[in-house]
Amino acid sequence: MKAIQNIGIVIFLIGLSIFGALPFLGNFKLDQNAFDEMITNQGIKSEIFIEDLKNKLVDKEFSGFQSLAPMVAESIEKANNFHTKNKEWGKKVYVGSDDLATSIRKKSGYGFIPENKGLMWLLTFGLGIIGALMFIIPQVVTLGKKGIKNDGIYHQSSTNQGWIAWLVFIFLVSFYLVLYFKSEYAVNWTYLVDPISESLSGNLAGHWFVYGFMYCVVMTVMAVRMYIKYRHNMYQMVRTTSVLFFQIVFAFLIPEIMVRLQLSYSKGYDFKNAFPLDYDFFFNWNLKELIAGGGLGLFILVWGIVLTVVIVPVMVYFFGKRWYCSWVCGCGGLAETLGDPYRQHSNKSLFSWKVERWLIHGVLLFAVVMTGFTLYGFFAETSTVLGIKVQSIMNTYSFLIGAIFAGVIGTGFYPIFGNRVWCRFGCPLAAYLGFVQRFKSRFRITTNGGQCISCGNCSTYCEQGIDVRAYAQKGENIVRSSCVGCGVCSAVCPRGVLKLENGPEAGRINPTQVLLGNDVDLMELVNNK
């Protein structure tokens, strides 16, 4: 078994290394036709830019491409300086050099990688999946009898913030930086999944398709791990299946299929992604597209509003925010699968709780204010509100919250700060659901009388950094806005003290002060509160 696992690790690492090397490999050569097509597609009107870039690129062979984006950037700058001087605003190039470089690369790549997409897929994704499963599946045996198996978590480098964790951290952060800011490095990755993308939407893959596909693959493989680790715990099995389903069907397949069907509103839409997590839902370009998108567009517009205003809070009333955060949400889905080995790193100190409350509510405020600005701008048909450019607010949010916080920090920091950094400190939707859960909900984690022995397993494994024990040892139910209801505190409790349940609101919050589990009269008194 150990041997199979070790071979699995080697295979996985080979796949990962090839994947990691791809951004730096490959040749490309842009011919005149492809160049013209790209210029037309991007709507570029600057002759200076076209001429300049054509001289540099067309019919020339390149190997590697680190120079490409700077070259494009140089041409853009040159052209824009010229047009600015001549006040030819219409001719200025507004497309980013990275985006242009990406589309040039995608069109002009040749050689082994784009010509052997299937084989390259096998050498990267394929080896990764096989290797990972060879490591994970033997755990059915190596973990021993079913039950809580956290042995050695704090002895292993990978799960105890050791060097392996730091390598994973560097890998994840780099991956997200490429994805959000340097997509031209991701072009070789897009070739690998072109066949899959074409079979789904009919289009070639972009780097966001790579991400979406990879997201589903990683979640599926790590869900297998969850199924094995928690095979004694039906709550975990059902919940894992649920997040997996919503990710693959709602976040991945349906949007792709919408594109394939070329519906009146042909942009894919993730029906489960609620505002304000889906922060650009009310951006004016999106509203315009929705309104122009005929019946389906209008349906999505209404659905998006109803989802946030009615469905989300009503469901939180009945089931707690877990129905969204750990049963449906994609961010939560990744956290609960890929992130599960790191859940113990969330900080439990009172200080971090204070930081959490300032940050997450700050982000919510930011999202709401921004949306107010965009909506006002949309209806008043102006691009400036209160003297501030709406576009610049949107850009700031997209960059700081959408990319850096949710992506780079949110997932990249898994191995160091735990798997719910984004959900705990940043997600505006979580903040909103949290209010409902804290003040108007049937959900609580019930503490079972006086059985708590203060061991601290619950607090240690709470991914949201809740000091669960602080409540349990006082006999108090846990009612916290940040709880995503993953159920792991209940799972790891050795004494059967904690249970997630949806019950009557009366008595949900039960502060107990003295003599808990002690003396019948006082226990009654306490329960009456």
Add this chain to the structure above:
Amino acid sequence: MENIVIIGNGIAGVTAARHIRKNSDKKITIVSSETDYFFSRTALMYVYMGHMKFEHTQPYENWFWKKNRIDLVKGFVNTVDHENKKLTLADGGHIKYDKLIIATGSKPNKFGWPGQDLPGVQGLYSKQDLDQLEANAPDNKTCKHAVIVGGGLIGIEMAEMLRSRKIPVTFLVRETSFWNGVLPKGESAMINEHILEHHIDLRLETNLVEIIADENGRAKAVTTDKGDTIACSVVGLTAGVSPNVAFLKDSGIELGRGVKVNRFLETNIPDIYAIGDCAEQHEGIGQRRPIEAVWYTGRMMGETVAQTICGNKIEYKPGHWFNSAKFLDLEYQTYGWVFSERGMKENEQHFHWRDDKEKICVTVAFDKKTKEFLGINTFGIRMRHQIFDRWLTEKRDVNHVMEYLKDANFDPEFYSKYESKIVSKFNAEFGTNILPKKKSWKRIFSNA
């Protein structure tokens, strides 16, 4: 300002300190020689097993004590001079007190086995024991084999710990079946099976005779009364605990096995109280034993004595017995009294159900004649404390318990439910015709 001095920073002493602080402004000093800060002793095993770091066993952050003006003194109390209300520490220092709370807990039992003090031989109780085990048995190369002596809760925990590092373990148990002095035979038998499934070499009806030293004076083997010699590098002595009160021998405080206290947790000396594992009631409360080395009784005594010290004199009333434990992967809970065959009362009758596939079982004790429900043991099913506490208070009969058993289930959502199987076996055995009622929130939260 009155100075309350507490000896011992375990759950009892710390709970007392916290509640005195909640209810008063008195000066509070906690003396301990074990650790700087309170930690949860029950979690030590998880540190060795790598589930947690030691810091995770500390329920309060380090700033908590200063913020709540609870002074922590690291020191070992050598003597208590109650005439001058003064403690003498091992380093020669003195602490004056106005009221003294003794909460010194337990120490592992040693029964005079030859070789019991050799290096490599240890108990598992304190932080020091944990550190020692880490040194004695860091991995299965340093510690090729371990022998554990004593089949109780700490013994099985220690076996689980060592197994988590793949160290072969031989487990010597005096009884004919694991913990059958406490558990009825069906349950005890199920745990025997479970222990063997975890590759622990369980040897029942086997006693330790001698621990043999190697040429360096370290334990190298044990001999048993079955005539076996078992080579090992670590010997775990887990034959129960007893009150840690040796330092009070000549203090004038009345001692039995522990510090003798009345129902107000007062000793024979005014202004001196004893709580937790080290306290011994003159007579057991209800069917409880005079000394109860249980986590929650330590906590409850701490809560009670704090009330008394703050002027609200309260009798210690531990309420209905309950407890819980985990044997490897098996969770155990008990509410009320279910005695083993050995300790069974004359009027006590048992109903036992065990699932045919899973390691899940339930034993319900009730009165033969009146059918009054006396208690329940559950393995692999979690139960709601509050419900059983209520049923015990209301003196419900066993039929009522069966009928409303679903109200008491505390398993996580989506777990398989066993109440129907349990009740149908009960019906078959006792000729009743009980239909289990659906779970009702209304009943669960009603205070009737």
